[in-house]
Amino acid sequence: MSVAEEPAPCSGARMGEDTTFEAVWDTPKGWRVLSSVSHRVVGRRFIYTGFVFFLIAGVLALLVRTQLIVPGNDFLDLETYNQVFTMHGTLMMFLFAIPILEGFAVYLIPLMLGARDLIFPRLGQFGYYCYLFGGIIVLSSFLFDAAPDGGWFMYVPLSTTDFTPDISADFWLIGITFAEIASVTAAVELITAILCARAPGMSLAKMPIFAWYILITAFMIAIGFPPLIIGSILLEAERLLGLPFFDPLAGGDPLLWQHLFWLFGHPEVYIIFLPAAGMVATMLPTFVGAPLFGYGFAVAAVVSMGFISFGLWAHHMFATGLPILSLSLFSAASTMVAVPTGVQIFCFIATLASGRPRLTTPMLFILGFLAIFVLGGLTGVMLASVPFNWQAHDSYFVVAHLHYVLIGGMVFPLFGAFYYWAPHFSGRMLSERLGRWVFWLMFIGFNTTFLLMHLTGLRGMPRRIATYPEGIGWDRLNMLSSIGSYILAAGVALFVYDVFRSLRRGPLAPRNPWGAATLEWLYPPVTPGFNFHGIPPVHSREPLWDQPELLEREAHEVDGLMHGLRDGRRETLGCDPVTGAPLYILRLPHPTWVPMIAAAGLALMFGATLASVYWLCALGGVIALAAFAVWAWEPSDSGVERDVGMGTTLPVNLVDRRSHTHVGIVGTMLVLMALFASLIFGLLYLWNTQPQIAATMAAPLAVPSGLAGIAGLAVALFGQFTRHFALQGRTGRAALLAQLTAIAALLSGASLGWALLPVDPRATAFGATLWAIAGFVAINLCVVVFWALFNAARKLAGRVGPGQSLPDFNLATFAKGTGLMVIISAAFCLAGTLGGAAQ
């Protein structure tokens, strides 16, 4: 498949290096493979690691079922039982479901969209190692006999130091927060990749439907994960430093934790469901032989679910005593989400009806998904009704419902996806015969286990109890549920056997083995690690069906942009986010250890915090910061122009709102704003619900609050002016304004701190939250200072060529966002002052 190419001297070539396309994209050999940044390698790692966590969590589920198989059982003691179900839920939700789906997205998105890699490959590697190290921290709690036991949602006050004095809750809070960095980085990476790197002609309306699902999911992660990250940091700060965020005696509120948790927790269910539904929407047309019915309906449904799923969080809190009016609002939104979900399911059913489905193994899993998920959705509508919810709350009915939604909505499509995309991982097909056995074992086992649990719940069995007395109508149901879980486990075990069997004996997969329509099947499944010698223009959503010329030739001979472009660099095409028109060449990094070192530094920092060894913690922080600095130090190639073939010349990089780095910055700002909004929500919530105690807080100082606001405005304005002068090529002025931006940032941070001096963070939860907000804003201001001085230094050192103003362009957006946060924080301080503290 190697293409003979003449090396050509050109800008950006790494002199003396082999510049063939294959060599440039080759995966490093031996142990250096750990430094790979390719989306294929990183995506697979997420998938394999996620599956290992699934197996571990599955074994824990079997322990739970074995304990409950007969009444009065003492197979596990009470303490261990608590640990086992907590770790089961935690591993399944945080370390299996989301990462494995993100792995699929990381792997498939560039292939489907016609990109050679994701746009920020190093971020992908960094995210993976954060996930791996975070997961190891959580799991290692078993070794220290300190496995978390407070349930997967770690409710306070149970998880505060009063009731959990050991470090089990810290393992959960620190490990999970660390692992979540991976989800957030992957979200930013996927948003940018989908918007900025598509094949020529692939407008948003021509994008494969899977990309829509992932795009919406990624936005949901960017907005949905921050509340939990903030909640976890506040709870850890309460445990470690005694700040009373959730302590009612100091004006805190345990319900604030529940709000923050479920603000994340409910969208999470959709974050898990949507990518899986996207896989179904991709596989289904292949086996029906017709395009997805109602692409427009499906897009509307996905967008609606993305939004409405954020309005459901309090339906997990129906039994906490919220005002009936609030309950009704959340009940209404919970019922409403069934509408777009239904629209989507009808799209699938109509697609099924529009052709003659081939009953392959992936198709069986799709049918299983439809049956099980619809049942789970129906019990969801039941639970959305407040009176029924009060009856069923915390009973096995809820356990049945949540597994119908999660296993039906995610595990079944996932196993279908394993069978469908298996050739991409091993170059071989999995066995159809064994696949059918796997499906039926899982389907029968699943329904035996969980259908009966509805009844167990309606007969009054609460969840999270380690045993029960005999003779109250639960014995036989539990026995059958446990037997069902063993059947389900047998299905999973058979799948694992099939995977290992196929590695040696599975039939080799031909090119496009299923006759699919999307671009990931353009190349024979296993390539040495690269995609698209030439990036073909795309005219339809089903390119492999509608553009037969794509499959007529060997994949590496297919005509496309960038074919034969020899820069000795990893490059792909940057496009207009909406129309998909090619705009620029995107230069991507080569394999590197830096992201892994940054993640290891953070792991050291988090691990040392757990062990309370603070000098080691500081060392970890320094290692991570040094790695980030090396990461950021990158020569710019902006300003170079290249002929990309087909009569098109494109620049390297684009200094524009549509540039990938700018879209990435906007994505990052979204995450930061969501973090900030979570803190503001906490502040307003405590102010509103605990007025007496909030009123006892000393007022912040007025003058410094005002100064902070003015300095915040200056940060935004100076940032914007720096951009302005940089774009005009007036380097000296831009350098001066960058320094002024840094000075304004320093001033605003100092003024905020000064304003809060009278406020004792340990005295009231309200004061602690104000300090938390100031701390968060200060971290952002530090980034502005570092970034602005870095840009200024490069200019003053003469390292910036004409047209290389992208760093200033991006900094301006970041500075405006940060300036806004400073102004809002200052306004809250001032309101506290003028209102006589927090009265």
Added chain:
Amino acid sequence: MSPIRRSLLCVIGPGIVWAVHFTTVYALISAACAPRDLIDYPGLLLSGGLATVFALGLCLLPVLCPPRAGPPELIRAAFWSGLIFSLAVLANAGALVFFQSCGG
């Protein structure tokens, strides 16, 4: 604005309107029903009602006057998005209509 951008806006816009409306209603309920007691129940009804009429008008825009040009898939998506979110806005407001107080 190009037709494709306009139709895209019509797909996403109703969602943003719904989100703002939901947040407004939630904030109003919190203002009326939490210990701080910031507004009374008639105030809640009035402001909630106004917000609902405004939000409904905006959500119905892509349904009543759909974008004339642009990819047909996105025009259809805009129509359905407008419809779904209009229903969702009504559902948010329903909570206000069916009760006479915060209800405990």
